[in-house]
Amino acid sequence: MSSDPTPETPETTEDGSLLQKPVDRRGALGLLLGGVATGVAAASACSPLSAATPEERELKRLEWEEFTQKHYRRMTEAERAETIARLERLAKLRHNEEATIATTDAQPGVLFGYAFNISKCKGYRRCVEACINENNLDRRSDTQYIRIFEMENGVVDLSDADPTYQHEVPAEGHFYLGTQCFQCADPPCVPVCPVGATWQEPDGIVVVDYNWCVGCRACMAACPYWARRFNWDEPEVPAEEVNPNQHYLGNRDRHKGCVEKCTFCIHRTRQGRLPACVEACPTGARVFGNLLDPNSEIRWILAHKPVFRLKEELATEPRFWYFAD
Amino acid sequence: MKSIRVSAAACLAIAFLASGCERRHVRWYELPPGTIEVPVDSATAARNAIREPGVLGTVETIPVVGWAGPDGQPFEVARRSAALEGGHARVFGTITLPVSLRAGAADLSQYPCTACHQGRKLVMEDQRIKDAHQNIHVVHPKQTGAHCATCHSADDVQQLALRSGEHSTLDESYRLCAQCHFEKVEAWAAGAHGKRLDGWQGRRVVMACPDCHDPHAPGLQPRVPFRAPQLERTKGLHP
Numbered sequence: 001m002s003s004d005p006t007p008e009t010p011e012t013t014e015d016g017s018l019l020q021k022p023v024d025r026r027g028a029l030g031l032l033l034g035g036v037a038t039g040v041a042a043a044s045a046c047s048p049l050s051a052a053t054p055e056e057r058e059l060k061r062l063e064w065e066e067f068t069q070k071h072y073r074r075m076t077e078a079e080r081a082e083t084i085a086r087l088e089r090l091a092k093l094r095h096n097e098e099a100t101i102a103t104t105d106a107q108p109g110v111l112f113g114y115a116f117n118i119s120k121c122k123g124y125r126r127c128v129e130a131c132i133n134e135n136n137l138d139r140r141s142d143t144q145y146i147r148i149f150e151m152e153n154g155v156v157d158l159s160d161a162d163p164t165y166q167h168e169v170p171a172e173g174h175f176y177l178g179t180q181c182f183q184c185a186d187p188p189c190v191p192v193c194p195v196g197a198t199w200q201e202p203d204g205i206v207v208v209d210y211n212w213c214v215g216c217r218a219c220m221a222a223c224p225y226w227a228r229r230f231n232w233d234e235p236e237v238p239a240e241e242v243n244p245n246q247h248y249l250g251n252r253d254r255h256k257g258c259v260e261k262c263t264f265c266i267h268r269t270r271q272g273r274l275p276a277c278v279e280a281c282p283t284g285a286r287v288f289g290n291l292l293d294p295n296s297e298i299r300w301i302l303a304h305k306p307v308f309r310l311k312e313e314l315a316t317e318p319r320f321w322y323f324a325d
Numbered sequence: 326m327k328s329i330r331v332s333a334a335a336c337l338a339i340a341f342l343a344s345g346c347e348r349r350h351v352r353w354y355e356l357p358p359g360t361i362e363v364p365v366d367s368a369t370a371a372r373n374a375i376r377e378p379g380v381l382g383t384v385e386t387i388p389v390v391g392w393a394g395p396d397g398q399p400f401e402v403a404r405r406s407a408a409l410e411g412g413h414a415r416v417f418g419t420i421t422l423p424v425s426l427r428a429g430a431a432d433l434s435q436y437p438c439t440a441c442h443q444g445r446k447l448v449m450e451d452q453r454i455k456d457a458h459q460n461i462h463v464v465h466p467k468q469t470g471a472h473c474a475t476c477h478s479a480d481d482v483q484q485l486a487l488r489s490g491e492h493s494t495l496d497e498s499y500r501l502c503a504q505c506h507f508e509k510v511e512a513w514a515a516g517a518h519g520k521r522l523d524g525w526q527g528r529r530v531v532m533a534c535p536d537c538h539d540p541h542a543p544g545l546q547p548r549v550p551f552r553a554p555q556l557e558r559t560k561g562l563h564p
Contacts (some may be wrong), residue, residue, distance in 0.1 A: 125551035131373025163554060168547040272526030284407040284520035305517055325512060
Protein backbone atom coordinates (compact mmCIF):
# COMPACT_ATOMS: atom_id res chain seq x y z
CA MET A 1 0.00 0.00 0.00
CA SER A 2 2.96 2.32 0.63
CA SER A 3 4.02 2.08 -3.02
CA ASP A 4 0.67 3.42 -4.11
CA PRO A 5 1.01 4.55 -7.73
CA THR A 6 -2.44 6.11 -7.83
CA PRO A 7 -2.89 9.37 -5.98
CA GLU A 8 -5.71 9.71 -3.51
CA THR A 9 -9.04 10.56 -5.10
CA PRO A 10 -9.80 14.12 -4.07
CA GLU A 11 -13.17 15.40 -3.04
CA THR A 12 -15.26 16.42 -5.98
CA THR A 13 -16.41 19.98 -6.24
CA GLU A 14 -19.88 20.95 -5.15
CA ASP A 15 -21.37 20.63 -8.64
CA GLY A 16 -20.03 17.11 -9.02
CA SER A 17 -17.34 18.11 -11.49
CA LEU A 18 -14.45 15.70 -11.84
CA LEU A 19 -12.01 18.28 -13.08
CA GLN A 20 -10.18 18.37 -9.76
CA LYS A 21 -9.24 14.73 -10.19
CA PRO A 22 -5.67 14.01 -11.25
CA VAL A 23 -5.73 12.39 -14.63
CA ASP A 24 -3.94 9.25 -15.81
CA ARG A 25 -4.41 7.47 -19.12
CA ARG A 26 -7.24 5.33 -17.83
CA GLY A 27 -8.95 8.16 -16.03
CA ALA A 28 -8.86 10.34 -19.10
CA LEU A 29 -11.48 8.24 -20.87
CA GLY A 30 -13.65 8.30 -17.80
CA LEU A 31 -13.37 12.05 -17.57
CA LEU A 32 -14.12 12.44 -21.22
CA LEU A 33 -17.21 10.25 -20.98
CA GLY A 34 -18.18 11.87 -17.70
CA GLY A 35 -17.91 15.25 -19.30
CA VAL A 36 -20.07 14.15 -22.19
CA ALA A 37 -22.63 12.73 -19.78
CA THR A 38 -22.63 15.92 -17.76
CA GLY A 39 -23.12 17.92 -20.90
CA VAL A 40 -25.91 15.69 -22.11
CA ALA A 41 -27.57 15.73 -18.73
CA ALA A 42 -27.30 19.50 -18.50
CA ALA A 43 -28.63 19.95 -21.99
CA SER A 44 -31.48 17.47 -21.79
CA ALA A 45 -32.68 18.00 -18.26
CA CYS A 46 -34.03 21.29 -17.10
CA SER A 47 -32.28 20.97 -13.73
CA PRO A 48 -28.49 20.99 -13.84
CA LEU A 49 -26.47 18.44 -11.94
CA SER A 50 -25.84 20.90 -9.16
CA ALA A 51 -29.51 20.63 -8.23
CA ALA A 52 -29.17 16.89 -7.49
CA THR A 53 -28.57 15.63 -3.95
CA PRO A 54 -24.97 14.93 -2.92
CA GLU A 55 -25.76 11.20 -2.94
CA GLU A 56 -26.99 11.35 -6.51
CA ARG A 57 -23.89 13.23 -7.61
CA GLU A 58 -21.68 10.76 -5.79
CA LEU A 59 -23.53 7.86 -7.39
CA LYS A 60 -23.08 9.35 -10.82
CA ARG A 61 -19.38 9.88 -10.25
CA LEU A 62 -18.85 6.36 -8.89
CA GLU A 63 -20.83 4.80 -11.73
CA TRP A 64 -18.56 6.48 -14.25
CA GLU A 65 -15.51 5.31 -12.37
CA GLU A 66 -16.99 1.81 -12.34
CA PHE A 67 -17.63 2.04 -16.08
CA THR A 68 -13.95 2.67 -16.75
CA GLN A 69 -12.70 0.15 -14.23
CA LYS A 70 -9.67 -2.01 -15.06
CA HIS A 71 -9.68 -5.76 -15.48
CA TYR A 72 -9.48 -7.36 -12.04
CA ARG A 73 -6.31 -9.27 -12.79
CA ARG A 74 -4.51 -6.17 -14.07
CA MET A 75 -5.28 -4.06 -11.02
CA THR A 76 -2.50 -3.13 -8.65
CA GLU A 77 -3.16 -3.72 -5.00
CA ALA A 78 -4.00 -0.06 -4.54
CA GLU A 79 -6.39 -0.11 -7.45
CA ARG A 80 -8.06 -3.17 -6.01
CA ALA A 81 -8.55 -1.42 -2.70
CA GLU A 82 -9.93 1.62 -4.48
CA THR A 83 -12.27 -0.57 -6.54
CA ILE A 84 -13.53 -2.43 -3.51
CA ALA A 85 -14.19 0.79 -1.63
CA ARG A 86 -16.06 2.10 -4.63
CA LEU A 87 -18.15 -1.06 -5.06
CA GLU A 88 -19.01 -1.16 -1.39
CA ARG A 89 -20.10 2.47 -1.54
CA LEU A 90 -22.07 1.79 -4.71
CA ALA A 91 -23.86 -1.13 -3.03
CA LYS A 92 -24.80 1.26 -0.24
CA LEU A 93 -25.97 4.00 -2.60
CA ARG A 94 -27.84 1.72 -5.00
CA HIS A 95 -29.38 -0.88 -2.72
CA ASN A 96 -28.67 0.36 0.81
CA GLU A 97 -26.48 -2.70 1.41
CA GLU A 98 -23.72 -2.79 4.01
CA ALA A 99 -21.62 -5.17 1.94
CA THR A 100 -18.08 -6.22 2.69
CA ILE A 101 -16.36 -7.28 -0.52
CA ALA A 102 -13.28 -9.45 -0.07
CA THR A 103 -10.50 -10.00 -2.60
CA THR A 104 -9.04 -13.03 -0.83
CA ASP A 105 -6.64 -14.85 -3.13
CA ALA A 106 -6.40 -18.61 -3.55
CA GLN A 107 -4.57 -20.44 -0.79
CA PRO A 108 -1.33 -22.05 -1.95
CA GLY A 109 -1.47 -25.84 -2.20
CA VAL A 110 -5.25 -25.92 -2.51
CA LEU A 111 -7.26 -27.32 -5.40
CA PHE A 112 -10.94 -27.64 -4.71
CA GLY A 113 -12.86 -30.78 -5.51
CA TYR A 114 -16.43 -31.81 -4.95
CA ALA A 115 -18.13 -35.17 -4.57
CA PHE A 116 -21.85 -35.82 -4.77
CA ASN A 117 -23.39 -38.96 -3.32
CA ILE A 118 -26.26 -40.00 -5.58
CA SER A 119 -27.36 -42.68 -3.13
CA LYS A 120 -27.78 -40.14 -0.34
CA CYS A 121 -29.33 -37.15 -2.12
CA LYS A 122 -33.07 -37.22 -1.49
CA GLY A 123 -33.99 -34.25 -3.64
CA TYR A 124 -34.94 -31.87 -0.82
CA ARG A 125 -33.35 -28.91 -2.69
CA ARG A 126 -32.11 -27.40 0.56
CA CYS A 127 -28.86 -26.73 -1.31
CA VAL A 128 -30.74 -24.66 -3.88
CA GLU A 129 -32.37 -22.59 -1.18
CA ALA A 130 -29.05 -21.99 0.59
CA CYS A 131 -27.33 -21.12 -2.69
CA ILE A 132 -29.94 -18.49 -3.57
CA ASN A 133 -29.59 -16.83 -0.18
CA GLU A 134 -25.82 -17.11 0.07
CA ASN A 135 -24.98 -15.89 -3.42
CA ASN A 136 -27.57 -13.11 -3.66
CA LEU A 137 -29.16 -14.67 -6.73
CA ASP A 138 -31.77 -12.67 -8.58
CA ARG A 139 -35.16 -13.31 -7.00
CA ARG A 140 -37.18 -11.89 -9.88
CA SER A 141 -35.94 -14.29 -12.55
CA ASP A 142 -35.51 -16.99 -9.87
CA THR A 143 -31.94 -17.68 -10.91
CA GLN A 144 -30.58 -20.94 -9.51
CA TYR A 145 -27.05 -22.30 -9.93
CA ILE A 146 -27.94 -25.80 -8.76
CA ARG A 147 -30.40 -28.14 -10.39
CA ILE A 148 -31.47 -31.42 -8.87
CA PHE A 149 -32.61 -34.01 -11.37
CA GLU A 150 -35.06 -36.73 -10.49
CA MET A 151 -33.74 -39.81 -12.27
CA GLU A 152 -35.23 -43.22 -12.75
CA ASN A 153 -33.27 -45.98 -11.10
CA GLY A 154 -30.89 -47.68 -13.47
CA VAL A 155 -30.54 -44.78 -15.91
CA VAL A 156 -27.98 -42.01 -15.94
CA ASP A 157 -29.44 -39.98 -18.77
CA LEU A 158 -30.13 -36.40 -17.92
CA SER A 159 -32.04 -35.67 -21.09
CA ASP A 160 -34.99 -37.64 -19.73
CA ALA A 161 -34.56 -36.55 -16.14
CA ASP A 162 -36.92 -34.12 -14.48
CA PRO A 163 -35.47 -31.07 -12.69
CA THR A 164 -38.88 -29.51 -12.02
CA TYR A 165 -40.40 -32.18 -9.77
CA GLN A 166 -42.63 -30.76 -7.08
CA HIS A 167 -43.87 -33.56 -4.86
CA GLU A 168 -42.80 -35.27 -1.68
CA VAL A 169 -39.33 -36.70 -2.06
CA PRO A 170 -37.73 -39.15 -2.39
CA ALA A 171 -40.06 -40.67 -4.98
CA GLU A 172 -40.27 -44.43 -5.22
CA GLY A 173 -37.87 -45.93 -7.76
CA HIS A 174 -35.94 -42.71 -8.32
CA PHE A 175 -32.62 -41.21 -7.35
CA TYR A 176 -31.47 -37.61 -7.38
CA LEU A 177 -28.49 -36.05 -9.09
CA GLY A 178 -27.47 -32.43 -8.67
CA THR A 179 -25.60 -30.33 -11.19
CA GLN A 180 -23.89 -26.97 -10.86
CA CYS A 181 -20.63 -25.54 -12.19
CA PHE A 182 -18.11 -28.37 -12.10
CA GLN A 183 -15.06 -26.02 -12.17
CA CYS A 184 -13.57 -28.13 -14.98
CA ALA A 185 -9.80 -28.48 -15.16
CA ASP A 186 -10.03 -27.64 -18.87
CA PRO A 187 -13.02 -25.33 -18.88
CA PRO A 188 -14.46 -24.78 -22.39
CA CYS A 189 -16.11 -21.57 -21.21
CA VAL A 190 -12.82 -19.77 -20.57
CA PRO A 191 -11.02 -19.71 -23.97
CA VAL A 192 -14.18 -18.64 -25.82
CA CYS A 193 -14.50 -15.41 -23.91
CA PRO A 194 -13.56 -12.67 -26.38
CA VAL A 195 -12.50 -10.23 -23.66
CA GLY A 196 -10.91 -12.50 -21.06
CA ALA A 197 -13.56 -11.71 -18.47
CA THR A 198 -13.60 -15.28 -17.19
CA TRP A 199 -10.66 -17.38 -16.08
CA GLN A 200 -9.60 -20.17 -13.76
CA GLU A 201 -8.06 -19.31 -10.42
CA PRO A 202 -5.12 -21.30 -8.99
CA ASP A 203 -7.46 -23.18 -6.64
CA GLY A 204 -9.51 -24.37 -9.62
CA ILE A 205 -12.47 -22.01 -9.31
CA VAL A 206 -13.63 -20.54 -12.62
CA VAL A 207 -14.59 -16.93 -11.98
CA VAL A 208 -16.07 -13.98 -13.85
CA ASP A 209 -15.14 -10.31 -13.59
CA TYR A 210 -18.71 -9.03 -13.87
CA ASN A 211 -17.52 -5.53 -14.72
CA TRP A 212 -15.34 -6.74 -17.58
CA CYS A 213 -17.98 -9.10 -19.01
CA VAL A 214 -19.59 -7.76 -22.18
CA GLY A 215 -22.52 -10.14 -22.01
CA CYS A 216 -21.91 -11.93 -25.32
CA ARG A 217 -22.86 -15.27 -23.70
CA ALA A 218 -20.28 -17.25 -25.68
CA CYS A 219 -19.25 -18.96 -22.44
CA MET A 220 -22.82 -20.10 -21.91
CA ALA A 221 -22.89 -21.65 -25.35
CA ALA A 222 -19.54 -23.34 -24.73
CA CYS A 223 -20.44 -24.88 -21.39
CA PRO A 224 -21.68 -28.44 -21.89
CA TYR A 225 -23.28 -28.48 -18.44
CA TRP A 226 -25.46 -25.35 -18.54
CA ALA A 227 -23.65 -23.97 -15.52
CA ARG A 228 -23.73 -20.28 -16.37
CA ARG A 229 -26.55 -17.80 -15.93
CA PHE A 230 -27.19 -14.54 -17.72
CA ASN A 231 -28.74 -11.46 -16.22
CA TRP A 232 -31.38 -10.48 -18.72
CA ASP A 233 -32.53 -7.75 -16.39
CA GLU A 234 -31.24 -5.87 -13.37
CA PRO A 235 -30.99 -8.52 -10.62
CA GLU A 236 -33.13 -7.86 -7.57
CA VAL A 237 -32.54 -9.02 -4.02
CA PRO A 238 -34.60 -7.61 -1.14
CA ALA A 239 -32.27 -5.48 1.00
CA GLU A 240 -33.02 -7.46 4.16
CA GLU A 241 -32.11 -10.73 2.43
CA VAL A 242 -28.77 -9.60 1.02
CA ASN A 243 -25.76 -11.56 2.23
CA PRO A 244 -23.23 -8.85 3.13
CA ASN A 245 -20.30 -11.27 3.21
CA GLN A 246 -19.17 -10.94 -0.40
CA HIS A 247 -16.23 -11.52 -2.70
CA TYR A 248 -15.30 -9.57 -5.81
CA LEU A 249 -15.24 -12.77 -7.87
CA GLY A 250 -18.27 -14.23 -6.19
CA ASN A 251 -21.55 -13.07 -4.75
CA ARG A 252 -21.19 -9.28 -5.00
CA ASP A 253 -23.78 -7.22 -6.85
CA ARG A 254 -24.23 -8.23 -10.48
CA HIS A 255 -25.82 -6.03 -13.09
CA LYS A 256 -27.99 -6.44 -16.15
CA GLY A 257 -26.07 -7.91 -19.06
CA CYS A 258 -23.38 -9.93 -17.29
CA VAL A 259 -22.88 -13.66 -16.91
CA GLU A 260 -22.57 -15.27 -13.51
CA LYS A 261 -21.97 -18.77 -12.20
CA CYS A 262 -21.32 -20.96 -9.18
CA THR A 263 -17.93 -20.23 -7.61
CA PHE A 264 -17.99 -22.98 -4.95
CA CYS A 265 -18.89 -20.05 -2.65
CA ILE A 266 -15.48 -18.45 -3.14
CA HIS A 267 -16.07 -16.01 -0.28
CA ARG A 268 -16.53 -18.91 2.12
CA THR A 269 -14.23 -21.60 0.81
CA ARG A 270 -11.18 -19.35 0.66
CA GLN A 271 -11.67 -18.82 4.38
CA GLY A 272 -11.70 -22.57 5.01
CA ARG A 273 -15.47 -22.79 5.26
CA LEU A 274 -17.73 -25.12 3.33
CA PRO A 275 -19.83 -23.98 0.37
CA ALA A 276 -23.37 -23.08 1.38
CA CYS A 277 -24.81 -26.06 -0.51
CA VAL A 278 -22.61 -28.48 1.45
CA GLU A 279 -23.51 -26.86 4.74
CA ALA A 280 -27.22 -26.88 3.97
CA CYS A 281 -27.46 -30.46 2.74
CA PRO A 282 -29.28 -32.39 5.46
CA THR A 283 -28.21 -35.80 4.16
CA GLY A 284 -24.46 -35.25 3.89
CA ALA A 285 -24.62 -36.13 0.19
CA ARG A 286 -22.23 -33.31 -0.65
CA VAL A 287 -18.53 -33.54 0.14
CA PHE A 288 -16.07 -30.73 -0.45
CA GLY A 289 -12.35 -30.54 0.07
CA ASN A 290 -8.81 -30.06 -1.08
CA LEU A 291 -7.73 -32.47 -3.81
CA LEU A 292 -4.07 -31.84 -3.01
CA ASP A 293 -4.44 -32.97 0.59
CA PRO A 294 -4.05 -36.77 0.67
CA ASN A 295 -5.88 -36.89 4.01
CA SER A 296 -8.95 -35.05 2.80
CA GLU A 297 -12.38 -36.64 2.68
CA ILE A 298 -12.63 -36.10 -1.04
CA ARG A 299 -9.40 -38.00 -1.65
CA TRP A 300 -10.70 -40.91 0.40
CA ILE A 301 -13.86 -41.00 -1.67
CA LEU A 302 -11.93 -40.93 -4.94
CA ALA A 303 -9.76 -43.77 -3.68
CA HIS A 304 -12.49 -45.96 -2.19
CA LYS A 305 -15.80 -45.30 -3.93
CA PRO A 306 -16.97 -45.92 -7.48
CA VAL A 307 -17.02 -42.46 -9.01
CA PHE A 308 -18.06 -41.00 -12.34
CA ARG A 309 -18.34 -37.59 -13.93
CA LEU A 310 -20.85 -36.21 -16.38
CA LYS A 311 -19.92 -36.17 -20.08
CA GLU A 312 -16.41 -37.43 -19.43
CA GLU A 313 -15.97 -38.00 -23.17
CA LEU A 314 -15.75 -34.22 -23.64
CA ALA A 315 -12.48 -34.21 -21.67
CA THR A 316 -13.37 -31.09 -19.76
CA GLU A 317 -12.13 -32.86 -16.63
CA PRO A 318 -14.75 -31.68 -14.15
CA ARG A 319 -13.55 -31.45 -10.57
CA PHE A 320 -16.96 -32.73 -9.50
CA TRP A 321 -17.45 -36.44 -9.03
CA TYR A 322 -20.59 -38.44 -8.44
CA PHE A 323 -20.39 -41.51 -6.30
CA ALA A 324 -22.67 -44.17 -4.93
CA ASP A 325 -22.44 -46.37 -1.87
CA MET B 326 -32.26 -62.81 33.67
CA LYS B 327 -35.82 -62.98 34.91
CA SER B 328 -34.81 -62.32 38.49
CA ILE B 329 -32.83 -59.27 37.46
CA ARG B 330 -35.83 -57.90 35.67
CA VAL B 331 -38.10 -58.46 38.62
CA SER B 332 -35.73 -56.85 41.08
CA ALA B 333 -35.19 -53.88 38.84
CA ALA B 334 -38.92 -53.45 38.50
CA ALA B 335 -39.29 -53.62 42.25
CA CYS B 336 -36.57 -51.02 42.60
CA LEU B 337 -38.38 -48.67 40.30
CA ALA B 338 -41.71 -49.33 41.95
CA ILE B 339 -40.21 -48.39 45.32
CA ALA B 340 -38.75 -45.23 43.86
CA PHE B 341 -42.12 -44.46 42.33
CA LEU B 342 -43.95 -44.99 45.59
CA ALA B 343 -41.43 -42.98 47.54
CA SER B 344 -41.56 -40.00 45.23
CA GLY B 345 -45.10 -39.95 43.98
CA CYS B 346 -47.47 -41.56 46.45
CA GLU B 347 -48.60 -38.35 48.12
CA ARG B 348 -49.08 -36.56 44.81
CA ARG B 349 -51.67 -38.76 43.13
CA HIS B 350 -52.58 -36.23 40.47
CA VAL B 351 -49.04 -36.35 39.07
CA ARG B 352 -48.45 -39.27 36.80
CA TRP B 353 -45.50 -41.26 37.98
CA TYR B 354 -43.11 -40.26 35.21
CA GLU B 355 -43.82 -36.56 35.57
CA LEU B 356 -41.13 -34.91 37.60
CA PRO B 357 -42.02 -33.43 40.99
CA PRO B 358 -41.94 -29.67 40.42
CA GLY B 359 -38.69 -27.92 41.16
CA THR B 360 -36.60 -30.95 41.88
CA ILE B 361 -34.90 -31.95 38.65
CA GLU B 362 -34.59 -29.73 35.66
CA VAL B 363 -32.70 -30.24 32.47
CA PRO B 364 -31.30 -26.76 31.91
CA VAL B 365 -31.01 -25.49 28.37
CA ASP B 366 -27.79 -23.59 28.86
CA SER B 367 -26.03 -21.53 26.25
CA ALA B 368 -23.74 -24.40 25.29
CA THR B 369 -26.73 -26.61 24.52
CA ALA B 370 -28.36 -23.81 22.60
CA ALA B 371 -25.19 -23.37 20.55
CA ARG B 372 -25.15 -27.07 19.77
CA ASN B 373 -28.75 -26.94 18.71
CA ALA B 374 -27.99 -23.97 16.54
CA ILE B 375 -25.62 -25.96 14.37
CA ARG B 376 -28.57 -27.88 13.01
CA GLU B 377 -29.58 -24.73 11.18
CA PRO B 378 -27.58 -24.27 8.00
CA GLY B 379 -25.46 -21.19 8.05
CA VAL B 380 -25.31 -20.92 11.84
CA LEU B 381 -22.55 -23.26 12.80
CA GLY B 382 -21.50 -21.47 15.94
CA THR B 383 -19.29 -23.26 18.41
CA VAL B 384 -19.28 -27.00 18.10
CA GLU B 385 -18.57 -28.98 21.21
CA THR B 386 -16.83 -32.16 20.29
CA ILE B 387 -15.40 -35.30 21.69
CA PRO B 388 -12.65 -37.17 19.87
CA VAL B 389 -13.66 -40.32 18.11
CA VAL B 390 -11.85 -43.20 19.74
CA GLY B 391 -11.46 -46.48 17.97
CA TRP B 392 -11.96 -49.14 20.58
CA ALA B 393 -9.48 -51.42 18.95
CA GLY B 394 -6.87 -48.73 18.55
CA PRO B 395 -4.85 -46.68 21.00
CA ASP B 396 -6.27 -43.32 22.01
CA GLY B 397 -8.20 -42.45 18.96
CA GLN B 398 -5.75 -42.45 16.10
CA PRO B 399 -5.87 -44.11 13.71
CA PHE B 400 -9.57 -44.66 13.80
CA GLU B 401 -10.37 -48.30 13.38
CA VAL B 402 -13.67 -49.86 12.52
CA ALA B 403 -13.99 -53.25 14.06
CA ARG B 404 -16.39 -55.92 12.98
CA ARG B 405 -17.76 -58.21 15.57
CA SER B 406 -19.52 -61.20 14.18
CA ALA B 407 -22.52 -62.48 16.09
CA ALA B 408 -21.04 -65.94 15.84
CA LEU B 409 -18.00 -64.74 17.71
CA GLU B 410 -19.89 -63.98 20.89
CA GLY B 411 -17.37 -62.38 23.18
CA GLY B 412 -14.71 -63.29 20.68
CA HIS B 413 -12.10 -61.18 19.06
CA ALA B 414 -12.85 -58.14 17.05
CA ARG B 415 -11.75 -58.22 13.46
CA VAL B 416 -10.46 -54.88 12.30
CA PHE B 417 -12.36 -54.11 9.16
CA GLY B 418 -10.66 -50.97 8.05
CA THR B 419 -8.26 -48.36 9.30
CA ILE B 420 -8.79 -44.71 8.63
CA THR B 421 -6.11 -42.19 9.24
CA LEU B 422 -8.29 -39.12 8.87
CA PRO B 423 -8.51 -37.38 12.23
CA VAL B 424 -12.10 -36.75 13.17
CA SER B 425 -14.02 -35.15 15.98
CA LEU B 426 -17.56 -35.93 16.86
CA ARG B 427 -20.37 -33.55 17.52
CA ALA B 428 -21.46 -34.21 21.10
CA GLY B 429 -25.23 -34.24 20.94
CA ALA B 430 -26.61 -36.47 23.71
CA ALA B 431 -27.42 -33.45 25.86
CA ASP B 432 -29.84 -32.29 23.16
CA LEU B 433 -32.11 -35.26 23.75
CA SER B 434 -35.55 -34.27 24.99
CA GLN B 435 -35.51 -36.68 27.90
CA TYR B 436 -31.85 -36.31 28.81
CA PRO B 437 -30.36 -36.99 31.29
CA CYS B 438 -32.04 -40.36 31.68
CA THR B 439 -31.33 -40.30 35.41
CA ALA B 440 -33.83 -37.49 35.76
CA CYS B 441 -36.48 -40.22 35.80
CA HIS B 442 -34.47 -43.40 36.14
CA GLN B 443 -33.35 -42.72 39.68
CA GLY B 444 -32.12 -46.22 40.12
CA ARG B 445 -30.16 -45.93 36.86
CA LYS B 446 -31.53 -49.38 36.06
CA LEU B 447 -33.38 -50.21 32.91
CA VAL B 448 -36.68 -52.03 33.35
CA MET B 449 -37.70 -54.06 30.37
CA GLU B 450 -41.14 -54.83 29.03
CA ASP B 451 -42.82 -52.68 31.57
CA GLN B 452 -45.95 -50.79 30.58
CA ARG B 453 -44.74 -47.76 32.47
CA ILE B 454 -41.62 -47.57 30.34
CA LYS B 455 -43.82 -47.52 27.27
CA ASP B 456 -45.99 -44.81 28.81
CA ALA B 457 -42.98 -42.65 29.59
CA HIS B 458 -41.47 -43.05 26.12
CA GLN B 459 -44.54 -42.83 23.93
CA ASN B 460 -42.55 -40.89 21.34
CA ILE B 461 -40.39 -43.92 20.71
CA HIS B 462 -41.67 -46.36 18.11
CA VAL B 463 -39.18 -49.12 17.89
CA VAL B 464 -38.81 -50.54 14.41
CA HIS B 465 -35.07 -51.15 14.56
CA PRO B 466 -33.38 -53.49 14.93
CA LYS B 467 -36.12 -55.78 13.67
CA GLN B 468 -34.06 -58.94 13.79
CA THR B 469 -33.60 -58.88 17.53
CA GLY B 470 -37.21 -58.34 18.42
CA ALA B 471 -36.48 -54.74 19.34
CA HIS B 472 -35.67 -55.38 22.95
CA CYS B 473 -34.49 -52.31 24.92
CA ALA B 474 -31.48 -54.20 26.22
CA THR B 475 -30.34 -55.03 22.73
CA CYS B 476 -28.69 -51.63 22.70
CA HIS B 477 -29.22 -50.09 26.14
CA SER B 478 -27.29 -51.22 29.13
CA ALA B 479 -29.53 -52.83 31.73
CA ASP B 480 -27.18 -51.76 34.50
CA ASP B 481 -26.74 -48.13 33.53
CA VAL B 482 -29.61 -46.66 31.59
CA GLN B 483 -27.50 -43.81 30.24
CA GLN B 484 -25.00 -46.13 28.62
CA LEU B 485 -25.12 -48.30 25.56
CA ALA B 486 -24.26 -51.95 25.81
CA LEU B 487 -21.78 -53.31 23.31
CA ARG B 488 -21.65 -56.97 22.46
CA SER B 489 -18.17 -57.17 23.91
CA GLY B 490 -19.58 -56.35 27.32
CA GLU B 491 -18.17 -52.86 27.25
CA HIS B 492 -20.30 -49.79 27.71
CA SER B 493 -20.42 -46.77 25.47
CA THR B 494 -21.77 -43.30 26.12
CA LEU B 495 -24.70 -42.07 24.05
CA ASP B 496 -22.37 -39.61 22.32
CA GLU B 497 -20.17 -42.47 21.14
CA SER B 498 -23.11 -44.35 19.67
CA TYR B 499 -21.10 -45.07 16.52
CA ARG B 500 -19.41 -47.83 18.49
CA LEU B 501 -22.76 -49.53 18.88
CA CYS B 502 -23.89 -48.91 15.30
CA ALA B 503 -20.58 -50.19 13.93
CA GLN B 504 -21.27 -53.64 15.31
CA CYS B 505 -23.63 -54.26 12.39
CA HIS B 506 -23.14 -51.29 10.06
CA PHE B 507 -19.37 -51.51 9.97
CA GLU B 508 -19.09 -50.50 6.33
CA LYS B 509 -21.24 -47.44 6.89
CA VAL B 510 -19.27 -46.44 9.95
CA GLU B 511 -16.05 -46.82 8.01
CA ALA B 512 -17.40 -44.52 5.31
CA TRP B 513 -18.67 -42.15 7.98
CA ALA B 514 -15.31 -41.94 9.71
CA ALA B 515 -13.64 -41.25 6.38
CA GLY B 516 -16.12 -38.62 5.28
CA ALA B 517 -18.14 -40.40 2.61
CA HIS B 518 -21.23 -40.83 4.79
CA GLY B 519 -22.78 -38.37 7.17
CA LYS B 520 -22.44 -34.67 7.50
CA ARG B 521 -19.34 -32.64 8.17
CA LEU B 522 -19.60 -29.49 10.25
CA ASP B 523 -17.35 -26.44 10.49
CA GLY B 524 -15.20 -26.02 7.40
CA TRP B 525 -13.26 -28.11 4.92
CA GLN B 526 -10.06 -26.88 6.53
CA GLY B 527 -8.88 -27.46 10.06
CA ARG B 528 -10.41 -29.99 12.41
CA ARG B 529 -12.93 -32.43 11.03
CA VAL B 530 -16.13 -32.32 13.01
CA VAL B 531 -18.81 -34.76 11.97
CA MET B 532 -22.33 -35.36 13.10
CA ALA B 533 -22.97 -38.60 14.93
CA CYS B 534 -25.28 -41.36 13.68
CA PRO B 535 -28.34 -40.35 15.81
CA ASP B 536 -28.10 -36.73 14.62
CA CYS B 537 -29.75 -37.86 11.39
CA HIS B 538 -31.11 -41.33 12.11
CA ASP B 539 -33.56 -41.95 14.92
CA PRO B 540 -31.94 -45.07 16.38
CA HIS B 541 -35.38 -46.60 16.97
CA ALA B 542 -36.56 -45.85 13.40
CA PRO B 543 -33.52 -44.98 11.32
CA GLY B 544 -35.28 -44.48 7.98
CA LEU B 545 -35.76 -40.87 6.87
CA GLN B 546 -39.26 -39.59 6.24
CA PRO B 547 -40.27 -38.04 2.88
CA ARG B 548 -40.31 -34.27 2.75
CA VAL B 549 -41.63 -31.52 0.55
CA PRO B 550 -38.72 -30.09 -1.46
CA PHE B 551 -37.80 -26.44 -1.88
CA ARG B 552 -39.51 -24.88 -4.90
CA ALA B 553 -38.68 -26.01 -8.41
CA PRO B 554 -36.73 -23.79 -10.83
CA GLN B 555 -38.88 -21.48 -12.93
CA LEU B 556 -36.48 -21.36 -15.87
CA GLU B 557 -37.54 -23.32 -18.91
CA ARG B 558 -35.03 -25.81 -20.20
CA THR B 559 -34.50 -26.88 -23.78
CA LYS B 560 -34.87 -30.59 -23.42
CA GLY B 561 -32.18 -32.67 -25.06
CA LEU B 562 -29.71 -29.85 -25.52
CA HIS B 563 -28.61 -29.48 -21.94
CA PRO B 564 -27.63 -32.03 -19.31
